Amino acid sequence: MVTGRERVRAALTFSQPDRPPRDLWALPYVQLFCRGELDELLRRFPLDIDRPELSPGSDDEDLQKYARAGSYKDEWGSIWHMAEPGIVGEVKEPALSDWSKLSRYRPPLESIRNRNWDHVNRLCDGSERFMISSVCARPFERLQFLRGSENLYMDLAEQSREFRTLVEMVHAFYLEDVAGWARSDVDAVFLMDDWGSNTSLLIHPEQWRSIFKPIYRDYCQIIHAQGKFVFFHSDGQIEAIYDDLIEIGVDALNSQLFCMDIERLARRYRGRITFWGEIDRQHVLPFGTREDVERAVRRVRTALDDGTGGVIAQCEWGKDNRRENIEAVFEAWA
DSSP states (O other), X not given: OOOHHHHHHHHHTTOOOSSOOEEEEXXXXXXXXXXXXXXXXXXXXXXXXXXXXXXXXXXXXXXXXXXXXXXXEOTTSOEEEESSTTOOOEEEXXXXXXXXXXXXXXXXXXXHHTOOHHHXXXXXXXXXXXXXXXXXXXXXXXXXXXXXXXXXXXHHXXXXXXXXXXXXXXXXXXXXXXXXXXXXXXXXXXXXXXXXXXXXXXXXXXXXXXXXXXXXHHHHHHHHHTTOEEEEEEOSXXXXXXXXXXXXXXXXXXXXXXXXXXXHHHHHHBTTBEXXXXXXXXXXXXXXXXXXXXXXXXXXXXXXXXXXXXXXXXXXXXXXXXXXXXXXXXXXXX
């Protein structure tokens, strides 16, 4: 019998998996308030991908901070506000909104150095699923969380000494984080940053290549040196950097396909990278009919799934998505 780990590896290496591997991103609202429906869906459609918790009980502890509206401080010192339960919210009080705080600021390296790697490795070794790191490197988003989005875009324009110092600090943190995951028993390490609006990249592609491409290349080299795969997520219209992500070694890319021309992506990139989902969560999943969902999956499969691999049947289940539509996704991929 084929295991999830074997199925995902076959998809990543274009080795004709018996079917496209399944992955579901159930957001906190669904995990907290739709648990019965989620469990039933997972019984019908067992997943091939999983993520190890960092220490016993840590997943439940992390989830509970979303159980009610309010505020919390993240490990980097930025304060998040949640307007309603189950919704992650946004940073309202960035830890480094004022550069005067930079000289005294230290990243939370203890969160890496105190990690329970024995627990992580036991979970990986005891699972037949393909295991992805449960914490991801996200340098661009971390800079936003620390500075605030408006400040950060000004920083990108001004390129001050303070900004360069902060980029180096954040990068050094994630280099250590990525190296730890690469040495562990996970099968892949997860990187993520949301780089696109609905229509274009958030910054000029050449600026992205100058500042951030070398950062991601460093992570990919560390991960591949340990024989692990690189999984990357980015929202929005990011076609401008697809070639770059492939060049630096990203193995699987989760992007908003329906913000782009799926057929053109297929012509240019099928066989060069694994498409890690997704199905349109802006329109089809929240507002579409079951027939709309089936049509969306058919479009992705026709463009990208030639039977050799290179696709993962992934979608996201959030507060505004009906269970019936999530079921329809996996039924259409079956």
